[in-house]
Amino acid sequence: MAGGFLPYHEPGIVNILILISFFFFLSLAEWISSKIIRAGIIGQIAVGIIYGTPLANILHADWQSTFLALGYIGLILIIFEGGLGARLDLLKKNFFLSMIGAATGVLFPIGLSYLLLYLGFGYGAVETFIVGASLSATSLGTTFAVISTASSTVDLAQTRVGSILVSAAVIDDVVGLVMLSVINDLGELGQGHSVNLGWLIGRPIVASVGMAIVTPLVTKYLFAPLFRRYIEYHFARFDHISNIILMILVLCAFISIAAYTGTSILFGAFLAGTFLTYIPSKHPDGPFVVMSREEGEREENKSPTFVHTFERYLLDVQKYLMEPLFFSSIGFAIPFVQLWTGKRIWRGIVFTLLMLFAKLIVGIWVPLWQILSGSNILSRKVAKEYPREEHYSDDSTKAVWSTVCLSGLLLGSAMVARGEIGLLIVEVGYNETSYVSEDAFITAVWAILLNTVLGPVTVGLLVKFRGKEIEEGAWGLQGTAPAGDGDSSIDPSLGNLEGSFKTHDDMCQTTRHSPAYSLNHSGSIWTKPSSPDGQLPVPAQPAIYLPDYRLLVSSFYLSDQGQVNSTGRFVVDKVQSQQA
Structure with a gap:
């Protein structure tokens, strides 16, 4: 009743000790599993299984419900942080490949489920669809948690393969929501209710596509100009306070719009992060362009970035409280005891291996894309034009394909975890419809469960032992695109660097007899042409603004007027621990 109050009682010592032990073991299990298998979330899920309803049921039911709600806020913050740190240029550049990967990650699990469950185990057609749909989803929370955990070794969010992973996982989450709507409707149809199936299936699709299209347009042409002209310079007076207020307002607005229009709240959280990433001015004199959080706090005309504000005020709460609660809440929802019968074990393991393959296959698009893009043609051309350097081309090709395959394996492995989305879909199918049997x-x-364990473990081991190779290649770290209309891009290959560039005439000054060329790309490449005796071009300055690389071969096409043609090619070879 409004106007009443909750009587204050001192909590009992047993309840206090239970809560202390629960949070202590969440931290301890995360640390142990991080050290052993490089996947701390596995320990948190295990603690949730032990303390929750599946095993010991130590936590009260209302506590588990509260932790589930707090954990979901933690999941929202994980996705929001991923949006804040997203490279929008990479997301845009690799969107088509992300769509292909997401489609593969949805269709293969459903198709292979019919192959095994429907034809092999004799499950019903609708039953198989529901189970396959639950395994077609990718756990956004686990994906972003893996990216965050790996950042101490490799900054996956800034890599090409990482941007593809983020886009594909977000798309899979939206598709999972559509599947959930379909399954909910199947339950209502089974109970004899009248359902507009077309609208209920189409609504989340229309809402998701609408938000994905409208958000960047409104941001670019309305909010960003208004923010940059009238608002952002006032933020410098208040440092983090103005940032945190705007962040909370934007996040709440986006997740509310997503919820009421019928798409995923998590999709809304990701769009909120990307919205805040885009709106500040990128001009060097802009208040949000700072080298560090300290500069933004110290300089009178500068402001900390939204990422800096998140790190100061929200990151610790998310990382040490809400994120552990989220992964432990996954453990609450696993029927652990019912898993352990002979028939269920072997069927579960066989299906696990098939579903592991169904997501790993997403990674095949990385080497296929490398082949289709024709990047190996350059190596053959350079070897032909520079026979004395043919061994460089051979070494480059081997290094390229080694790390391309590693990048593909990383992408596929990171898509393996199903987590909260998969559990939600299959539990709705089991509890709300009559189609899914207990078996x-x-x-x-x-x-x-097993894929949510195996995926992060595989990613953790890959990052630990081969992370640097992935980071340094074509599917690894990408330089920031220069401002302006010029299209200057470096597409580095793994191990060695190989790609093409495009320039405008105002970016270079050259004559036929005294040519020099500058490629601005987070630094510069300065080269001289080959001398008459066939020697390689000599870099006049550090060849490229990427650590541990030097220029080996550079081929420019000069017009009759002595100007650099609009397209040139280069190959640079890795040099350990030095810049040329």
Whole structure:
């Protein structure tokens, strides 16, 4: 009743000790699993299984419900942080490849589920669809948590393969929401209710596509100009306070719009992060262009970035409280005891392996894209034009394909975890419809649980032992695109660097007899042409603004007027621990 109050009682010592032990073991399990298998979230899920309803049921039911809600806020913050740190240029550049990867990650699990469950185990067609749909989703929370955990070794968010992973996982989440709507409607149809199936299936699709199209347009042509002209210079007076207020307002607005229009709240959280990433001015004199958080706090006319504000005020709460609660809440939802019968174990393991393959296959698009883009043609051309350097081309090709395959394996492995989305879909199918049997439900839970374990473990081991190779290649770290209309891009290959560039005449000054060329790309490449005796071009300054690389071969096409043609090619070879 409004106007009443909750009587204050001192909590009992048993409850206090239970809560202390729960949070202590969440931290301890995360640390142990991070050290052993490089996937701290696995320990948190295990603690949730032990303390929650599946095993010991130590936590009260209302506590578990509260932790689930707080954990979901943690999930929203994980996705929001991912949006804040997203490279918009890479997301845009690799969007088509991300769409292909996401489609592969949805269609293969459903198709292979029919192959095994429908034809092999004799499950029903609708039942198989529901189970396959639950395994077609990718856990956004796990994906972003893996990216965040790996950042101490490799900044995956700034890599090409990382941007593809983020886009594909977000698309999979939206598709998972559509699947969930379909399954909910199947339950209502089974109960004899009248349902507009077309609208309920189409609504989340229309809402998601609408938000994905409208958000960048409104941001670019309305909010960004208004913010840059009238607002951002006032932010410098208040440092983090103005930032945190705007961040909360934008996040709440986006997740509310997403919820009421029928798309995923998590998709809204990601768009909120990318919105805040785009609106500040990128001009060097802009208040949000700072080298460090300290500069933004210290300089009178500068402001900390939104990422800096998140790190100062929200990151610790998210990382040490809400994120552990989220992954432990996944453990609350796993029917652990029911898993352990002989038939369910072997069926679950077989289905797990099939579903592992169904997501790993997404990574095949990385080497396929490398082939289709024709990047190996350059190596053959350089070897032909510079026979004395043919061994460089051979070494480059081997290094390229080694790290391309590693990048593909990383992408596929990071898509493996199903987590909260998969559990939600299969539990709705089991509890709200009459189609899913207990055996099918347990088989799906086995696959979801083991894949949620195997995916992060594989990613952690890859990053630990081969992370630097991935980071330094074409699918690794990408230089920031220069401001302006010039299209100057470096597409580095793994191990060695190989690609093409495009320039405008105002970016270079050259004559036929005294040519020099400058490629501005987070630094510069200065080169001289080959001398008459066939020697390689000699870099006049550090060849490229990427550590541990030097220029080996540079081929420019000069017009009759002595101007650099609009397209040139280069190959640079890795040099350990030095710049040329």
